[in-house]
Amino acid sequence: MKELEKLFDRIVQRVNINLRELEFDVHPLMNKLVPTSQMTKFYAFYGITPHHPLNLVFRHSNLSGSYFLGRVRVTNSLLYKSDIRGDELKQSGDLFQYQEFNIPVDQDEEISIEDSFLIKTLVHNYSHDPETLETFFIKDTVSTHYANIHGSPSDGCFLGPFSTVDLTTIRDCVIGAYSYVQAGEISHLEVDPGTVWVRKPGDFNFMYRYPTDLLNSYIYFVGGSPPQGIFMDFVEDRKEAFQNIYNVVNIDVPVDVPPNASLDRFAVIKPKTSIGENVLVAQRAFLQNATLGKGANAQENCYIINATLEGNDITAHGAKIIEANLGKNVFVGFNSFLRGRPNARLTIGADSIIMPHTIIDSRQPLTLPPGHIAWGMIRDARDLEFNSMSLKAFSQINTRFCQGRMLFEGSGGSFVSAFQERIHHILEANGAFYSSNNNRGHAQRNQNISINTLQPYPKGGDQEGLYPTIIIQP
C-alpha cells in the first residue's frame, strides 16, 4: 500500500499549493477520511454500450467502487465509489454556440482526472465552458462525500460533503458542505457551508445561506472524523441494500420495465415500485414503494421512498424524496432533502421547481402549490411561506428582492426561464420525450450496458490497492 499512501500525500500537497492564498489546509480534513485499507476492497466498473463514445485510460490510480462511462482519462488519482459519467461529451465536428461565438470542436471531448481524490462524488460532464471544449478537467482537486461536479471543470479545489458545483469552472476554490454554486467561472473563493448561489453575470444573482446551527444537524464536517448528521445517517442506514446488489454477477429485475425505459443494474429496487414509460433509473438510485410516471427520472445517489412522481419529474443527483406526492413536471434539484411523514405527507404541485440543496423536512402535512419555486430550509408552513414563491411572481422581479435569508438581484424572468430551459434539456437528454424512435435519450441508450469490473493489485506488494494501467478503446 506504500504507493497508495505516497499518492495520497502527493494529491494533498498539490491541492494545498493551489489553496495557499486561502490558507486552507486539506490535510486534517482528508487524513484517514477513507483508510487505504478500505480502498483495496472494492472493484471498479466501466460501462460499454453501442451508443456511447469509448476511450478509457487509467494510470497509477485507485478506482475502488467507481463507475465510468464514456471517454475518461484518470492519472495519479484516488477515486472512491465515484460515478464518472461521460455520456454527454462533445464530439469532433460539433459547433459549440456561446453568446455570439460559434466555436468548432476539433477533437472528441474527454474527461481528464489528474492528481485528484474524489470520494463518493458524482461527476457529470455536460460542460458549458467555452474555454475548454475538448477537455473536461478535474485537476489537483479533492471532493468529499456526495459532492456533485456537474459540468464543472475544476483545478485546485476542495469540495465539502454534499456540495455541488454546477456549470461553473472553479479554480483554487473551497466549497463548503452543502453549498451549491452555479456561477459561470469563479476563482480563489471560499464559499461558506450552506450557501446556495446561482449567478448569471449581468443577468441575475440568487443567494441563500442556511442558518449554521440548523444545517449542522443535517451535515457537519470538521477534520478528524467523517461527515456527520441526518444526511449521512440516512445514507448509511441504506448501505446494506447496495451491498446485496454488488454481491451478485447477474441480478433479476424485480419490477416490470417498459421497453422504452431503463433501470440500471446497480440501482436498488424495493417492493411496490412501479416504472413508467421513458423512465430512467440510474446506478446507485434507491427506490422503495416509488411510483415513477412517464418520463420521470431517478438520477445517481437519489432516494425515492413512499412517493409518487406523476410524470416528467426530475430527481437530480443525490436528491431524496420521502413520503411525498409530486405532480407532473416537478424539478427536484441536486442533494435536496424532501421528507414528509406517513401521516404528514408532502405535496408538490405540478410545474414546480425545488431549488438545488433545498431541505423540506416537515412533521406536518405541507403543500407547495403548482407553479411555485421553493428553496432553503423549510420545516413548517411558516418556513414554506418565507422560502417559496409562485414562478409568476418570481418572474416579475426585475431589480432586487429580499425574502427571509434569500437575496435576489436582476431579472427574475431570466432566472425562471433559464431554469425552465435547463429542465427541458434534462428531460430531453434523459429520454423523457422519446416516441417512435425520436428523441432518444439516456433512458433508451442505457438499456444494453455491458458492465465490466476492474480490480486493483492484490495483497503482497507496494502496489497493493493501485490499479494497473488499463486502456479500453473501440
Add this chain to the structure above:
Amino acid sequence: MKELEKLFDRIVQRVNINLRELEFDVHPLMNKLVPTSQMTKFYAFYGITPHHPLNLVFRHSNLSGSYFLGRVRVTNSLLYKSDIRGDELKQSGDLFQYQEFNIPVDQDEEISIEDSFLIKTLVHNYSHDPETLETFFIKDTVSTHYANIHGSPSDGCFLGPFSTVDLTTIRDCVIGAYSYVQAGEISHLEVDPGTVWVRKPGDFNFMYRYPTDLLNSYIYFVGGSPPQGIFMDFVEDRKEAFQNIYNVVNIDVPVDVPPNASLDRFAVIKPKTSIGENVLVAQRAFLQNATLGKGANAQENCYIINATLEGNDITAHGAKIIEANLGKNVFVGFNSFLRGRPNARLTIGADSIIMPHTIIDSRQPLTLPPGHIAWGMIRDARDLEFNSMSLKAFSQINTRFCQGRMLFEGSGGSFVSAFQERIHHILEANGAFYSSNNNRGHAQRNQNISINTLQPYPKGGDQEGLYPTIIIQP
C-alpha cells in the same frame, strides 16, 4: 453480430489455407459448433497478482468465458471458455539452454494469439522451442473442446476435442480427437484420433493407438454436431456446479486451505474435500470428496471425485480421477480418464506414471503396483497387463519393444528419466516443495489473485459480442 460472423469466416479461411496440402476442411467441423449467440453470453477474466508479469492486449476478438494470466496479446480471434496461462514466461535477461546452445532471451516473452478460434482449450506457455523464445504464437489455428496447447506454439493447425500438443511446435497439422503429441517439431502431418506419440529425435519414440471402436464411445467428433461420448457426458453433467460459482462476485471458501496452499476462486469444491499443504487447485478444477495430500495438485479442467491423493501427486490439465487411491508421487497425465467404481476402486501405487491420454475404466478392482507406468485403454486386469510395465523394466529397453498396441524404439532409460525430470519440474513449478519461503511456486504465488471481468459490446449493433480493444499494463 455481423463482425463476429465475419471474424469466424476469416479464421476458418486462414486455417484452411494452411491445411490445403492435407486437403482438410475445418468449415464443416466448426460451423455452428459454438453459435455466435452463445459467444455473447459470458464475460472474460484476467488475473492480476504481485508475482506475475502483466501485459494484456486484446483487439478485435471475442473472449467469452476465457481466463487470462500474464503477458498475452489476442488479435482477430474467438476464444471461448479457454484458459490462457502466462505464468511461466521467459524474461528478458534469461539464458535459455538447449543442448549445446546458451541463448540469451532479449525481451520478455509473450503469448500471441492471432486469427485463431479456441474452444474450451487450455493454453499453458511453458515453451521449449529454441527458435521462438520471445513469442509463444498461436496463429491461424482452430482447437476444439478440452484440447491442451501446452508449451506448443502452433501455426495453421486443427486440434480435435480432448487432444493435446505438448512441448511440440506444430505447423500445418491436424491432430485427431484424444491424440497426444510430444514430438519437438512437426509439420504437415495428420495425426489420427487416439494416437499417443512421445518422441525425442535420436533418443526414443513411443507410439500407441487406441482401437477406433472403443475410442468412439469415449469421444467421437464429426462435422455437424458437437463432440459426443462418455467424456462429453461426464463434463456436461457437472456443468451446473460451475455456473453457480460464476454467478456470485465473492465466494465463501468451503474448505480449510493451509496458508502455503492455494484454491482458485473458480474451482468447484464439493463436500468432504480436504486440501493439504503446498497444494494447488487451479481454476475450473472440480473436487468432490477428494483428499489432496501435501504437494498434490489439481490442474485446470481436472476432476477428482471420491479419491485420495497421498501427496506430491500431479493431476494434469483435464485429467479425471474417480473412485481411486493414489500413492505418493503419482503422475496422471493430460486428459487421462481413471474411473473405478464404488465397490471396485482403482489403486495406483506410489511413484507411478499414468501416461497422458490413458483410459483406465474398470468395473473390477484394479491395482497398478508402485513404480509402474501405464498407458492406453485399460478396462480390466488383462488390459492392465498389456498396457503397463514396471519403470525398472521399461528403463532396460534399449532398442525396440512391442507390447499390445504399443511400440517403443530407442532408450527406455532416457524415456523414463525424461518423464521423471518433467514430473520434478511440474511439482517444483507448482510449489509442492515450498518450505520456509524457499521453492515458491504457483500454489504460493496464486494466493492473492485479483480477478477482473471483461464484457463484450452489448446488443444493438454490428459489434455485438466483440470486445473493445483492452490494454492492461503495469
